[in-house]
Amino acid sequence: MAIEKRSVTRFELLMDAGFGAQKSGDILLSAFVAMGKYVYVEPMIPAEISPLPRSKPALSGVIIRLADFDITNIGNNSDLTIAAHEIILSRRLDDGEYNPQGIFLLDTGDREKNPESYEAVLKRCAKDGLNVITFDMDEASKAILQSIGGKGQNIFYLGMLSYIYNMDEDIVKNEIEKTFGKKLKPDVMEKNIGLYHNGYQLAKGLDLLRYQIDSTPREGDKILIDGNTALSLGVIDAGFKLFSGYPITPASSVMHTLARELPAYGGHVHQAEDEIAAIGAAIGAYFGGTPSITATSGPGLSLKQEFIGFAQAAEIPIVILDVQRGGPSTGMPTKTEQSDLLAAAFGSHGDHTKIVISVANVIDCFYAPHVARYLTEKLRLPVFIMSDFQTANSYKVISKPRLVQLNNVNDIPDFVLERFHLKRLPENIEMVLTLQSIPGTPGGMRRVTGLTTDIQGHVSTFSKASQRSHEVRNEKLHHVQRALTAPEIFGADTNDLLIVGWGSTRGAIEEAVGLAQKQGLKVSGLHLRIVYPLPLMLKEVLSRFKKVMSVEVAYGDALKPSPLALLLRSEALVDIQPLMAQATGRPVRPKVIVERVKEVLK
Amino acid sequence: MTTPNNASPACATEITLKDLNTENPRWCPGCGDFGILNALKHFIVERQLKPESIVNVSGIGCSGRAPNYLNTYGVHSIHGRAITVATGLSLTRPDLSVFIHSGDGDSMSIGGNHLVHGINKNFNCVFLMYDNEIYALTKNQTSPTTRKDHPTSTQPFGSVLNALNPLTVALGLGASFVASTADWMPDHLGNTIKAAYDHPGFAFVHICQRCVHFDPTNFDLKSSSWYTFLKHANGIAPDNRLASKTETLEHDPADIVTAFKFAGAERRYFGLFYQDKNKPRYDEALRGITAKATKKDRSTLLDPYLI
């Protein structure tokens, strides 16, 4: 059948956990990149290790957005879906992220296990007018599968996708060998390649529409990296020497990467007995002069709060990475959300003097640790790096970031600060305690405490000492406010509507504004990287727009503003409503933003 | 990280007790905490430890204030978490001497989990447990080590549980050093601190501490017949003033079975219960991993990710 040329398309592969969907995703990604395409990958990971196969919770899949230009987000709807069985197909249909004109390839190998269930799902698709093509693996492939222990459908599907996306077979086979080569015996490898070929032939036989995405020659060095890996390497480049953590999804992979890498750069990874101990050890080490970072997600953030408050009072630097996931409570460990914003900015008891940096993409992930270390050491206040499940797990090809190899924070390059819309802080910033020497410094002996103290560090409950401590800590925060430059704006500087977001929604907002402008909609976008404190000119910036609305992956409704909307309302006195405040666990989609913008501007 | 230049110059002369003073401690007159503070000061002077190389770390409670009264480095941290702060320091700054000051509520109740893992990790520090068997700073509530039937402000009809025994807990957790002493026996307390300081690993020192304000009759200082000193060539010498007034018993600190017997007995025993100098140390192990790692240069950090 004909090959259709596309500038951008999206597809997904849905399988049961444990059958290698993620591996197929990795191979596809590497192969597409080797062929010169731009790719953005979002894995769909179950919350359990081995959920019951053929059940909705078993879904393990991969969404791949493919383009001939640089893409910033996972996009809108999938044009093509391969599903290993009807149950996971119907689960994904519930999410509503498909192109109604798209193609659904449903493997009917499991049909006899539950024919009624298959019929029901097919009926549902027919009712919605969806184009479902069923297929069954050929007998030879089934025999191969049986001979290698029943797992290998992922490679078969890889073959199908290779045909559909007109991939260079040699490149894909090369990537298969790179991925499995060392682990598989030569005869098993040969059988896998057989499955790949058979999948390719089957797709050919189905006479499917094929897609062609042009290759773009890349200039300069490129790297392929996901958010959490970029962050881990950023931690090393920023000169941190201790990572102290406790296992928690989706932050753990940072600890895994650093456990392998950090010792080679002279650092340590400490797996603490709990979340509290993890930040306690990092604070202890930073008091000793060792740049230290802790990482957490969801419940771990709640547990760390008391120590975060302590670090403010005791003026001990500390960086906390929060890879946000669905909440409240245990919530959805493997789904994305941006609902920790207020807990980060205002979480611990008493007054709050913290800085909250967010990351919008993998390059931000690499440089956020540098900025966080700069701010925490200059101000001796806790600094948050806010990532989320989506950013942490998305893979992307980026130009190789310029290395900084930071030792002394005063040497942080301007381009890193500018990326986060920040100017250099003043040289001499007043501390609550004048003496800030590190242990080992003769004559510099000093004690720190969570109790209120006077300027010498003596415990004091006198009114003047308390008020002064608050003023000094808050003045540190004001230094950041004054150092913040105007936030990033997409589109015109003044307009009918402004949509604002922070962290991982940047790509979707930027793309949505571009799409909306093409349709003549009078909308601009604004994105915040440092989200607390906020820049001083923010009120003036927001006042240039007739209406301001937020886009957040966090719950909000007409009676309860979502976190960013709440923060901006209080800081800028602007009536900001959520344009989109969804807590579905799924990233926001540019086209959905555009639809909402249209409704609002009607 | 950078060190501000506002530290005063080092004094090259001998360290005296006076050098270790900061402000007058705000403990009740007669509190056992004074005895512990003084013993530690004497130890620092006797060994001529550099005050700048010492970090006292504490949690919350009357004991938590101790670091504020010693002119060394100090972190008065949050309730129950001193061990966590000390872990980070001990791991990254093996050149420093780390003392932890923690009460019975701080270490056996809110901080119990960290005590378990501090002992298990066996990182290098001296752990001083100020056991006054009561929550004092919060005003007389039952603690895990409060004796049964003793009335408190939260259990006015008498504490309902049997006291948790810190010594058997520590031994049961596999502590590499377990000693017990009391605030009112400066010689024994001093010798115990010495032995603990010289021990490589987590040295668990249990100290019977008088809370004269809330429980003045808990420890009978007029008589010595209610306790026994343990002695051994590898142990801690019985108190020079009190040894003659009560019994002393030979106990080999390598003998874990007898250690449990003494630790769990109704009677109080003071001395070194158990010591194992060869128990693996977490801080050493992690530094070993770093030392053994093939060094990489940050200039090639991203090269493995190139496509």
Ligand code: SF4
């Ligand atoms: S309340 Fe008890 S423990 Fe606290 S300072 Fe007074 S005597 Fe000492």
